[in-house]
Amino acid sequence: MTHSKILRSSLFLLALGFSSQFAVAQKGEIESQTYEILKDKSIEFAPADRVFDKVQPVKGETGKKKVSYQIIDPEINIASPKLTPAVAASSDEQSRKDEPDVLNNYVKAGGGNYGRFLGELFVGGRPKEDLAYTVQLKHLSAANGPVDGKNSANAATGFKIGGKYIRSKYKVDAGFNFDRKNYYFYGYKPQPEGVIVDRDTIRQTLNQFGFNLGFENTDASVLVDYSVKTSLNTLKDRYNASEIDWGTNLTASVPISETFFALLEADAYVSQRVDYFTYNRNLFRVKPTFKYVNDMFSVSAGINAVNETDSQLDINRTKAFPAVNLDVTPFSGIHIFAGWNGDIVRNTLRSMLSENQWLGPNVLVMNTEKTSDISAGVKGETGTGINYEGKVAYTSYRNFYSYNNSLSDTSRFSAIYDPGKTKVLTISAQAGYNFNELFKTSLKANFFDYAVDKVEEPWHRPDLTLNWFNALTISKKLFVTADFYMLRGLKAKNFQTGEVTKLPVIADLNLKIDYLLTRNFSAFVNLNNVLGKRYQRYQYYPQQGLNFIAGLSFSF
Numbered sequence: 001m002t003h004s005k006i007l008r009s010s011l012f013l014l015a016l017g018f019s020s021q022f023a024v025a026q027k028g029e030i031e032s033q034t035y036e037i038l039k040d041k042s043i044e045f046a047p048a049d050r051v052f053d054k055v056q057p058v059k060g061e062t063g064k065k066k067v068s069y070q071i072i073d074p075e076i077n078i079a080s081p082k083l084t085p086a087v088a089a090s091s092d093e094q095s096r097k098d099e100p101d102v103l104n105n106y107v108k109a110g111g112g113n114y115g116r117f118l119g120e121l122f123v124g125g126r127p128k129e130d131l132a133y134t135v136q137l138k139h140l141s142a143a144n145g146p147v148d149g150k151n152s153a154n155a156a157t158g159f160k161i162g163g164k165y166i167r168s169k170y171k172v173d174a175g176f177n178f179d180r181k182n183y184y185f186y187g188y189k190p191q192p193e194g195v196i197v198d199r200d201t202i203r204q205t206l207n208q209f210g211f212n213l214g215f216e217n218t219d220a221s222v223l224v225d226y227s228v229k230t231s232l233n234t235l236k237d238r239y240n241a242s243e244i245d246w247g248t249n250l251t252a253s254v255p256i257s258e259t260f261f262a263l264l265e266a267d268a269y270v271s272q273r274v275d276y277f278t279y280n281r282n283l284f285r286v287k288p289t290f291k292y293v294n295d296m297f298s299v300s301a302g303i304n305a306v307n308e309t310d311s312q313l314d315i316n317r318t319k320a321f322p323a324v325n326l327d328v329t330p331f332s333g334i335h336i337f338a339g340w341n342g343d344i345v346r347n348t349l350r351s352m353l354s355e356n357q358w359l360g361p362n363v364l365v366m367n368t369e370k371t372s373d374i375s376a377g378v379k380g381e382t383g384t385g386i387n388y389e390g391k392v393a394y395t396s397y398r399n400f401y402s403y404n405n406s407l408s409d410t411s412r413f414s415a416i417y418d419p420g421k422t423k424v425l426t427i428s429a430q431a432g433y434n435f436n437e438l439f440k441t442s443l444k445a446n447f448f449d450y451a452v453d454k455v456e457e458p459w460h461r462p463d464l465t466l467n468w469f470n471a472l473t474i475s476k477k478l479f480v481t482a483d484f485y486m487l488r489g490l491k492a493k494n495f496q497t498g499e500v501t502k503l504p505v506i507a508d509l510n511l512k513i514d515y516l517l518t519r520n521f522s523a524f525v526n527l528n529n530v531l532g533k534r535y536q537r538y539q540y541y542p543q544q545g546l547n548f549i550a551g552l553s554f555s556f
Contacts, residue, residue: 103520103555110524110551115143115153118549133163145186146534146544151197152186169219174212181206185358187411187540202411205238206353226252235350239361243349245271261291263300273349276362280311283346283367289323297328306344308367319344319369334380341373347401352415356403356460358538360412369398371421377428388431397422400452404459405539407495413538420453440471448489456493457500460538463489477516484509492539506535525550 108120117139124134138158145152162175185202212231217224230248250266265287273279289302300323307318321342328336345368353359377391400422406414425448432442446465450458466486473479490503509530516522526549534542 106553106555108524108551108553110526110549112526112547112549114145114544114547115141116547116549117141117143118551130166131163134161136160142544142547145184146542147186148197151184151199151202154181154183156181166218169217169222171214171216171218173214175210177208177210179206179208181357183357185411187358187405187538189410203238204357206357207236208350209234224252224254226250233350235353241273241275241349241361243271243273245269245348245350259293261293263289263291263302265289269346271348273365277312279313279365281309281348281365283308283344285344287323295329297326299326300324304341304343308344310366313366321370322372333382334378336376336378338376339373341370341375343370343373344368345370356413356538358411358413358541359403360406360409360414363413364415364417366399366401366415366417368400368417371396371398385434386431387433389429391426391428393424393426393428395424395426397424400424400458402455402457402459402461403538404493405495410494410496410540416455416459418452418455422453422458423451425449425451438473440469442469443467457491459492460490462487479514481512482510487537490537494539501539503536503539504533506537507531507533508535520555522553522555523551524553 104125105123106121108118110118112118119140120136120138122134122136124132126132136159139156141153141155143153144150145154156179158177158179160175160177162173164171164173166172182203182205184199185204188197188202191197210231210233212229214227214229216227228248228250231246233245234243235245236242247267247269250264252264254262256262265285267283267285269283271281273281283306285304285306287302287304289300291298291300302323304321304323305318306321307316309316319342322340324341325339326337330336347365347367349363349365352363352365373393373395375391375393377389379387379389381387398419398421400418401415403413404416406412427447428445430442430444432440434440444467448461448463450461450463452458464487466484468484469482471479471481485506485508487506490506491500492503493500508528511525511527511530513525513527514522515524528547528549529543529545532546534545536542
């Protein structure tokens with residue numbers, strides 16, 4: 001299907017959605033939030049009234065709870081499913097997050113097939129009205145995997161500690177985290193009978209440390225509204241590859257009048273990656289914009305100027321990109337939006353390993369230039385608890401990347417960049433429904449059409465993704481959540497043989513059942529990959545079939 005045909009069809013569908021809203025002008029409230037399928041425990045303060053967060057005012061009906069959804073711009077990353085896919089927190093567990101003073105702390109333990117073990121501890125508190133803290137420790141491991149038993153085992157341990165201190169005029173938050181992953185490159189060729197693979201030669205260990213600190217003024221009477229955040233992250237693997245990454249972000253806003261604002265976003269990233277060579281990689285970004293807001297629409301326009309350097313690749317360049325966005329509210333409960341933007345997408349070894357942990361040594365890490373991103377869409381809400389959003393985007397890239405099995409070792413992956421102009425057409429749609437907090441559902445689909453330039457294919461990138469989430473409260477003691485996702489269109493190539501393979505469609509269904517035994521004790525069962533398909537997100541790496549974890553949780 002050509003870009004032009006797809007684009008015409010997409011515009012027709014959007015126009016059809018617009019016209020239907022002219023006939024039914026429902027009241028509602030559009031919230032700029034994302035419904036997360038997986039959430040960490042947290043203690044939240046009431047949000048401050050931020051000038052630079054100001055959006056189109058839409059009056060909503062009071063007294064009605066609802067689930068709000070927002071289409072997230074499909075990023076260029078292609079993260080693989082987690083080693084053990086998990087579904088959302090149960091309704092009871094989510095309520096404990098929202099009520100930190102009522103059994104907010106818990107300890108959880110469980111086990112399952114593949115020699116799986118889960119242990120988790122969460123402690124949070126608010127010793128003072130303006131001070132809160134959280135501590136979380138989690139370990140999840142499997143003694144055996146889908147290929148040759150212990151040769152495909154895995155383990156992940158994480159520790160997080162965070163705190164927030166909020167006053168009438170400012171807010172400070174800080175956090176520290178440590179993550180350790182241990183796994184094996186089990187995508188090797190089948191061995192002859194009697195040949196044993198040395199586990200030490202295929203073992204990988206990742207150690208990551210992170211620290212973040214943020215300061216934000218919350219005094220509405222101050223003319224300049226601002227927020228400053230800084231973070232330091234380190235990574236080291238078993239093969240002496242390492243990365244240090246320090247980033248600082250500034251957001252500021254100055255009201256020129258009641259409807260006109262001057263906005264500024266500035267970022268500074270300084271990083272060093274050490275492998276066979278040492279790469280000093282920096283990126284600096286400044287994005288000044290002006291924004292006009294009234295009851296019917298908002299429009300912002302500015303320039304996104306980005307400078308990037310790389311000592312080893314001899315890169316030192318500065319680019320300017322458009323930053324133009326329009327949001328129109330023709331009726332209460334509906335938004336029509338459009339934008340023309342560009343940027344340099346920052347890639348790091350840490351970000352790439354989070355997408356594909358099977359990367360080999362000395363992998364090439366480069367930033368991706370998003371030359372132009374033209375998008376338009378509609379989002380809204382009916383008066384019956386239904387939220388929806390549709391979006392079409394046509395994006396041009398340079399150094400658009402994908403992953404494929406490397407030539408020297410097919411069990412490791414390399415990053416492949418397209419130095420030419422890559423065009424990507426993205427059509428996204430999402431809808432959600434909430435019925436009296438008893439039943440929640442959301443369905444999201446993304447369609448991608450790639451037109452690569454200097455490379456053969458966008459290896460291991462899907463052309464269709466689908467995710468369907470459901471949460472059902474059967475009684476005051478029984479909660480069920482389900483998550484289904486699908487990926488289609490994955491292609492891979494063996495550079496040693498020249499064979500191109502179209503990987504089977506990935507279809508994965510996960511279930512979680514929670515039952516309250518007492519006020520403090522609950523039992524849970526997680527069923528992952530219920531369909532039992534040993535699918536391959538990346539070539540030669542089949543996933544575990546049906547696997548489960550069952551255990552007990554104690555809240556205090």
